[in-house]
Amino acid sequence: MLFFDNIIFSLQKAGGISAVWQNLISEVIRQNIDAKFIEYPDALDNIFRKQVEIAHQDIINSHRFNRILSQFQKVDIREHRPFIFHSSYFRLCSNPDAITVTTLHDFTDFFQAKSVRNKLRLYLNTKAISHSDAVVCVSENTKNDLLRIVPDIDPSKIHVIYNGVSDDYHPIQHIPYDRYRNSVLFIGGRSGYKNFEFVLKALSGTDYRLLICGAEITMAEKKSLDTHIPGQYDFIKHPDNTELNKIYNSVHCLAYPSSYEGFGIPVLEAQRAGCPVIALN
Known part of the structure; x- marks a missing residue:
């Protein structure tokens, strides 16, 4: 048992x-x-x-x-x-x-x-x-x-025993959300070692939008977003697997610049869906 x-x-x-x-x-x-x-x-x-x-x-x-x-x-x-x-x-x-x-x-x-x-x-x-x-x-x-x-x-x-990835993640022949075609995706926690601020600075002055998926944006994060990429970001609260797979299949890439990870499941999910990943060494 x-x-x-x-x-x-x-x-x-x-x-x-x-x-x-x-x-x-x-x-x-x-x-x-x-x-x-x-x-x-x-x-x-x-x-x-x-x-x-x-x-x-x-x-x-x-x-x-x-x-x-x-x-x-x-x-x-x-x-x-x-x-x-x-x-x-x-x-x-x-x-x-x-x-x-x-x-x-x-x-x-x-x-x-x-x-x-x-x-x-x-x-x-x-x-x-x-x-x-x-x-x-x-x-x-x-x-x-x-x-x-x-x-x-x-x-x-x-x-x-390595983490696997759900069958819910797979390539889709067409782009589900054309509005996210020019977006960089940031998913999951945004605390210090996740280097969220680093992504904002990297996107500042570019034409790329930032799509944030996860917990609600805090007031401090909104202030930083409006400082670095005003009007260039979107937010989706905790999408489920089906929705997230559509997002992976639509965005330009996933940004995952954590300073430390035990594994980093979103990297595997994105790769399974055919989404390019930008990460730290």
Whole structure:
């Protein structure tokens, strides 16, 4: 029996981890693997959770949820035989019969500013990793970071399994949105290491537009946009896979200039859709 902890769907509305998790559990369901899924309030607000159908009888609803505290609480599963437990976001199970698998996407919190929030997340990550029976790293880069940052980990329990990409991404013969033909796409988070400001400066003084997909534009970002590329940008809030594939097939290219990534799923999505990618080394 497998138990999947779907907490990531309640922690974010979209994002790379949500995309990976949705593809993973969709494949588990497609193959009729015996599994249960633990879910929390607001899970269906996540755009990737909306794209997977889980049978009602396979969902274990947990109504006790706090966005901060729940991340540090062990999951209570009352099973009296060994089972596999896999959390979507660095949680452990209180049942001693649990065989725990943790997927490590990156060490972003280690390389970013050492805020209290990032320190807590790093503690959460390393604790889950240290107490897991198996750790899946999504790239060799992430594995190398893990071995450097958690040097006492047993290397034999680390498994590199690369992220795949949904079949929803593919080339389309015609350009779905001609209005985005001259646009550079920026998708996902826009915090410091994503170098959003760098893209604005690069586009300043050019004829290219910027298409932003993701969370709402903040006041600070709007001020910067209006300073560098006034009137030359568009915004789409969290497009689903079908819509995003049309966008990849329409834009001039994807700009993905992150200073650090464990993997970088949008790069793979764009390439699968036939969209050129501009990234840092």
